[in-house]
Structures are given as C-alpha cells and as structure tokens.
Amino acid sequence: MSDYAIKVEGLGKKYLIKHQASGRRYVALRDVLAEKAKALFSNRKSETANHKSVEEFWALQDVSFEVKSGEAVGIIGRNGAGKSTLLKVLSRITEPTKGRVRLRGRVASLLEVGTGFHPELTGRENIYLNGAILGMHRTEIRSKFDEIVAFAEVERFLDTPVKRYSSGMYMRLAFAVAAHLEPEILVVDEVLAVGDASFQKKCLGKMQDVSKGGRTVLFVSHNMGAVTTLCRSGIWLQQGRVVKTGPARQLVDEYLTVNADTRQTVVDLSTIRRHGDQGRRLQIKKIEWLSGLPLQHGEKCSLRVHFHTRAEVHEVSTGIGFSTLEGTRLLSYDTDFQAGHRPDIAAGSACYVDVNLAELPLAPGFYNLSVGCRSGDAFGLDYLPEAMQVEVIMGPKTPGYIAVPGAGVRLKGDWNWNFGPS
Amino acid sequence: MDELVIEAGKTERHYWADLWRYRELFFFLSWRDILVRYKQTVIGVLWAVIRPVLTTVVFTIIGGRLAKLPSDGLPYPVLVFAAMLPWQFFSSSLAEASNSLITNANMISKIYFPRLVIPASSVIVSFVDFLISAVILVALMAWYHVTPGWRLALLPLFTVLAFFASFGVSLWLAALNVKYRDFRYVIPFIVQFGLYISPVMFTSGVIRDKLGATFSQFYCLNPMVGVIDGFRWAVGGQADACLETNLLVSVAITVLLLLSGVQYFRATEKNFADII
Numbered sequence: 298m299s300d301y302a303i304k305v306e307g308l309g310k311k312y313l314i315k316h317q318a319s320g321r322r323y324v325a326l327r328d329v330l331a332e333k334a335k336a337l338f339s340n341r342k343s344e345t346a347n348h349k350s351v352e353e354f355w356a357l358q359d360v361s362f363e364v365k366s367g368e369a370v371g372i373i374g375r376n377g378a379g380k381s382t383l384l385k386v387l388s389r390i391t392e393p394t395k396g397r398v399r400l401r402g403r404v405a406s407l408l409e410v411g412t413g414f415h416p417e418l419t420g421r422e423n424i425y426l427n428g429a430i431l432g433m434h435r436t437e438i439r440s441k442f443d444e445i446v447a448f449a450e451v452e453r454f455l456d457t458p459v460k461r462y463s464s465g466m467y468m469r470l471a472f473a474v475a476a477h478l479e480p481e482i483l484v485v486d487e488v489l490a491v492g493d494a495s496f497q498k499k500c501l502g503k504m505q506d507v508s509k510g511g512r513t514v515l516f517v518s519h520n521m522g523a524v525t526t527l528c529r530s531g532i533w534l535q536q537g538r539v540v541k542t543g544p545a546r547q548l549v550d551e552y553l554t555v556n557a558d559t560r561q562t563v564v565d566l567s568t569i570r571r572h573g574d575q576g577r578r579l580q581i582k583k584i585e586w587l588s589g590l591p592l593q594h595g596e597k598c599s600l601r602v603h604f605h606t607r608a609e610v611h612e613v614s615t616g617i618g619f620s621t622l623e624g625t626r627l628l629s630y631d632t633d634f635q636a637g638h639r640p641d642i643a644a645g646s647a648c649y650v651d652v653n654l655a656e657l658p659l660a661p662g663f664y665n666l667s668v669g670c671r672s673g674d675a676f677g678l679d680y681l682p683e684a685m686q687v688e689v690i691m692g693p694k695t696p697g698y699i700a701v702p703g704a705g706v707r708l709k710g711d712w713n714w715n716f717g718p719s
Numbered sequence: 720m721d722e723l724v725i726e727a728g729k730t731e732r733h734y735w736a737d738l739w740r741y742r743e744l745f746f747f748l749s750w751r752d753i754l755v756r757y758k759q760t761v762i763g764v765l766w767a768v769i770r771p772v773l774t775t776v777v778f779t780i781i782g783g784r785l786a787k788l789p790s791d792g793l794p795y796p797v798l799v800f801a802a803m804l805p806w807q808f809f810s811s812s813l814a815e816a817s818n819s820l821i822t823n824a825n826m827i828s829k830i831y832f833p834r835l836v837i838p839a840s841s842v843i844v845s846f847v848d849f850l851i852s853a854v855i856l857v858a859l860m861a862w863y864h865v866t867p868g869w870r871l872a873l874l875p876l877f878t879v880l881a882f883f884a885s886f887g888v889s890l891w892l893a894a895l896n897v898k899y900r901d902f903r904y905v906i907p908f909i910v911q912f913g914l915y916i917s918p919v920m921f922t923s924g925v926i927r928d929k930l931g932a933t934f935s936q937f938y939c940l941n942p943m944v945g946v947i948d949g950f951r952w953a954v955g956g957q958a959d960a961c962l963e964t965n966l967l968v969s970v971a972i973t974v975l976l977l978l979s980g981v982q983y984f985r986a987t988e989k990n991f992a993d994i995i
C-alpha cells in the first residue's frame with residue numbers, strides 16, 4: 298500500500314447547461330408549471346423540445362492522480378480547465394458524477410478567505426465563527442486565539458464590528474484564521490489573489506510553513522510564481538482532463554510556452570476572465586496587434602482594442618498594462634495620460650481605439666497583457682487582468698546583454714559623461 | 720488513519736455522523752444569527768414582543784369585543800396570546816428558514832458542511848423570540864389571574880411539537896426556494912393565509928359549530944391546529960371537544976412533514992452548490 302494522502306480515480310463531473318434558460322439566471326416555478334401544463338396537452342412535442350435545449354458539459358473527465366502525504370502540489374491550467382471544480386469535489390461542496398476520491402486525514406478547504414464573516418460582528422466574534430466554519434473546535438480556536446490576533450495585527454480593533462475595518466485589516470484577519478488551521482490536507486484556491494503585495498508575501502510565507510510542516514497541500518493559482526515557490530510537483534488540467542503531471546518548475550515552464558499564443562495577432566477576448574463590471578455595459582471584444590508579433594524591444598509597436606457597447610456609457614477611458622508572468626505590473630499606458638477627452642459611447646455601437654508605443658521599453662521575455670476601460674474616475678467597466686501573453690524579442694538596436702530574464706524595463710535617460718573630479 | 724471516500728451517490732453514508740460532527744458549527748451559526756438579529760435592530764428584543772402583542776390587541780378587539788366569540792373559559796387576550804405564541808414561532812421560522820440558504824449562498828458554494836445546519840439554526844433564532852414572548856404570556860396570565868395547574872407541565876411537549884412542525888415545513892420551503900427562485904413570493908402568502916386558517920383569533924370549536932364537522936376535518940390537517948389547541952388547554956382553557964383527535968392528526972402530519980422534508984432536503988442538497 299502506498300502512502301498517499303489523496304487518491305483520485307477516474308473522477309468526472311457533469312453539468313447540464315440549459316440553453317433555453319440562457320436569458321434567465323434561475324429556474325422559476327412559474328416556468329416549470331407552465332412547461333408541465335403544456336406537456337399535459339401536447340405530451341410528445343414539448344418533451345423532445347426540452348431534450349434539445351439541455352446540453353451536457355463535463356467539467357471534469359476521467360481525472361486520476363495521487364498526492365503523497367506531506368507533498369505540496371500545484372494545479373495549473375487555463376480558465377475553465379476544471380481546477381475549481383476539482384477543488385469543489387475534493388472539498389465535498391459538490392458531488393462527483395463519476396469516479397472516486399480517497400482522502401486520508403482531516404481536510405480543510407480554503408476556497409476563499411473570510412467565508413461566513415459577518416460585517417455586524419466584532420473581530421473576536423468573527424474569529425470564533427469563521428474558525429467553526431472552517432472546521433475548528435472551540436477549544437482549538439481558543440488556544441490559538443492570541444496567535445491569530447497577532448498574525449492579523451488587529452489587537453486594538455478586536456471588539457469593533459468588522460464592517461468598520463479597512464479592507465486590508467479584514468483580509469488579514471480572514472487569512473489569519475485560515476492560516477491557523479491544522480488539517481492534514483489543505484486545499485487552497487487563489488486566496489493569494491487578494492490583498493496588497495506585502496500581505497501576499499506574508500500569506501505565501503505562511504503557506505510555505507504549512508507545506509514544510511509535513512502537511513499535504515493542494516494549491517490552485519494563476520500566479521505561476523507562487524506555484525513554483527510553493528509546490529514541488531504539479532498537475533496540469535486542460536478542458537477537464539489531466540494533461541500532464543510532474544515537477545512543478547518543469548511543468549510550469551512547459552505550460553507557459555504552450556499556452557503563450559504569442560504569435561497570434563488578433564485575440565478574441567469574449568470568453569476570458571474579467572473583473573469590474575465584467576463588460577456588462579462596455580465590453581472589450583478583441584485586441585489586434587497592427588505591428589505584428591512578437592514585439593521588439595526598443596521599437597515602435599501599435600495595438601488596436603475593439604469595444605462593443607451594450608448600454609450607453611459616459612466619459613470612457615481605456616488603458617493597457619504589461620506584467621511579469623508572476624503578476625508584477627511593469628508598465629501602464631492609458632488614454633488619460635494624454636490630455637484628451639473621454640468620449641461618451643452610445644448603446645449597441647462598436648468602436649475601437651488605436652495606440653502607438655514609440656519605443657517599447659520592455660526587455661525581451663514573456664509578459665502578460667492586461668486591458669481595461671472605465672467610466673469617469675471610479676467605475677471600472679471591464680478589466681481583463683490576463684488578456685493575453687506577449688513575447689518581446691530583441692530589436693535591431695538591442696544590446697545582447699539585455700536578453701537575460703528579469704531585465705525588466707529599459708528606458709532612455711539623459712546621460713552625461715564627465716571626466717575629472719567633480 | 721481514517722479514510723474518507725467521495726463517490727457519486729455515496730454521501731448518505733456519513734450524513735448523520737457528519738451532522739453530529741458539525742454540531743459546533745450549528746451552535747455558532749445560531750449564535751451568530753441571534754447576535755446579529757439583536758444587534759441590528761434598534762429596538763432589539765422589543766421587536767420580538769411588539770408584533771405578537773399588537774396583533775393580540777387587534778384580535779382581542781375583533782374576536783372578543785366585536786364578534787363576541789366564545790373563549791373556552793379563558794380571558795380573550797390570554798386565549799389569543801396563547802395561540803399567537805406558537806403561531807408567531809411557526810410563521811417566523813418559515814419566513815427566516817426559507818431564505819436562509821439564499822442568504823448563506825456564499826458559504827454553501829465555498830465550504831462543505833451538512834446544509835441542514837442552516838435552516839435549523841434559523842428555526843433556533845425564531846425559537847429564542849418565542850422564549851422571549853413567552854414572558855408576556857406569563858405576565859398576561861398573572862394579570863388576568865389565570866391559574867393553569869398541572870397542565871402547564873405539558874406545555875413543553877406542545878412546544879416540541881410546534882418546533883418539529885416548523886422545522887419540517889421550513890426544510891421544504893428552504894429547499895424549494897433554492898430550486899425555484901420565484902418561490903419566495905409564495906412564502907409571505909403562505910404565512911399570511913395560514914394565520915386565517917389557524918385558530919388564532921377564534922377557537923377550534925367556533926369552526927366546528929359554524930362550518931360543520933366535514934369542514935373541520937380538513938381544517939385540522941393544519942398541524943398548527945393541534946399545537947394551538949394544546950397550548951390553550953395547557954394554560955388552563957377548557958379542552959376542545961376534539962382535542963385528542965386534533966392532536967393526533969397534528970402529530971401524524973408533523974412526523975410526515977418532518978420525514979418528507981428531511982428527505983426532500985437531502986435529495987436537493989447535493990445540487991445546492993451548483994444551482995445556488
């Protein structure tokens with residue numbers, strides 16, 4: 298018998314997608330009754346019509362893997378690859394359709410920090426409540442209480458309702474409770490995607506302690522840097538199936554090169570992960586590299602962003618950004634920088650914006666491009682943190698030494714050599 | 720080391736053991752809901768008391784003064800309040816529990832625990848309100864010099880019956896509410912309608928006398944009829960002529976509602992995280 302902590306055999310999860318109900322978000326009793334009544338009178342017809350509108354969708358299919366006890370494993374894959382579904386099945390939130398999972402030891406899943414936090418309750422009350430939700434016993438919470446409070450740095454606000462907390466304090470407290478769980482198996486999803494950089498670092502450190510402490514960790518993240526620092530091995534999912542398993546570093550490299558559609562100059566963005574208002578009013582449809590790909594360091598490049606409006610939007614501004622694959626933003630460009638006007642765009646119209654970058658300062662390497670647009674100063678209409686990956690190669694005027702990874706941004710400066718004492 | 724096996728359709732095996740394991744979460748959720756309820760409302764505890772008291776005043780005036788209905792040997796306010804107490808518990812349980820899964824949707828989609836804990840803890844919150852308004856009943860009985868005697872010792876039994884009836888119906892409504900989102904419009908109607916078809920403003924005897932025996936047979940299918948008759952009898956009222964039968968029917972209906980409620984809840988529970 299092997300010393301596995303998690304063993305997954307032929308796991309499958311099926312969802313039914315109802316196309317007919319695509320306009321509505323929920324099943325309404327009224328409609329069900331109407332359907333039933335219709336079926337009474339014309340019993341055959343509506344039945345076949347119903348069958349057509351339901352489509353099967355396998356979020357996970359024939360997934361098998363084994364995680365050894367004490368191992369930290371990262372799960373990587375694009376959006377919609379089935380990572381979250383897998384975690385949901387492993388943490389028993391939803392039932393699998395097929396297959397079997399064996400878990401040895403107490404499982405704690407952290408699909409979100411601060412689940413069950415109530416804004417009206419004080420920090421102290423929320424620690425107890427959240428602890429219980431995560432499966433800790435009262436005595437356990439009590440014995441770790443001081444540690445949790447110290448980690449979260451909220452001593453002075455323990456008896457203040459958390460609705461008065463700053464968002465940073467709130468996140469720290471929420472993570473602190475979760476960080477003091479002591480399960481044998483820890484299942485974590487993207488919790489590091491929140492909070493400021495120093496907080497993320499702290500979380501990552503804590504998670505490293507957990508995995509070093511001999512506990513089994515299963516970790517999903519889009520942050521490849523976090524996956525490689527935290528996990529020794531990895532599982533790569535694609536369209537609900539396991540593509541490959543292996544050492545994390547190697548797997549991440551391979552994943553990044555395969556998934557980098559770096560030479561495709563027109564990228565459709567209609568199905569990508571988005572934030573803000575998620576394009577409900579103004580949607581970023583696609584981007585088009587007019588100057589071709591890959592980009593060249595120090596050279597001119599131009600980009601076109603296509604929009605589609607669903608509702609009338611006012612004072613629109615837009616921008617793009619380049620980040621490292623680990624998620625650190627290096628460069629930002631936006632329409633506001635150039636004192637222009639912010640246009641109002643009518644509903645149902647299509648439009649695009651062109652931007653020319655005179656001398657691309659990014660050093661050779663792979664970068665994530667993000668695209669966003671907003672209305673006025675505050676309202677984020679659509680934001681795509683990982684719209685696409687772009688490759689920057691050496692330009693004709695690039696010195697060879699700049700082509701090392703991590704050279705970052707190289708800008709023009711006004712340099713003057715002077716000889717002799719100053 | 721204990722091994723947990725997750726397989727399609729096999730969740731039943733651990734269900735009741737899990738429910739026991741998550742008893743602390745049940746405790747904390749109830750505690751949270753109670754705390755929040757009394758923190759948020761300015762008048763706090765008073766709110767639990769004001770509603771039944773005001774309704775009792777109105778019903779006393781209509782039933783006792785205007786319609787001059789018989790009161791089974793009790794002062795009319797005591798008669799109404801003894802019914803209002805379990806009814807208020809029942810109706811607020813339904814209202815709270817039916818929405819409880821939706822309001823805790825976030826927890827359901829992020830964490831595993833037996834979902835039964837959520838409607839159960841909202842019934843507990845209503846039960847705390849019930850205990851608070853029970854003080855008013857005691858005060859009313861003292862004011863009107865009603866001495867109940869040994870029968871009061873049976874009041875906890877009727878309370879238990881009210882509890883399970885509330886819980887059974889709540890399970891049905893909570894699960895249906897997740898499945899059909901327009902179901903929440905039905906619930907206020909059920910609660911309001913229920914008040915008129917339960918013997919709160921009048922006695923069960925009035926129904927039998929004025930509307931006939933056949934009608935009253937259907938009428939007592941409402942599980943709250945037996946509970947309310949029991950409450951009135953326990954605080955010192957005359958026993959209703961059909962008290963025993965009404966009680967038996969109530970117990971039977973309650974058991975039926977509870978068992979079927981648990982079953983339906985568990986059948987739909989598996990999909991809550993997918994559809995909520």
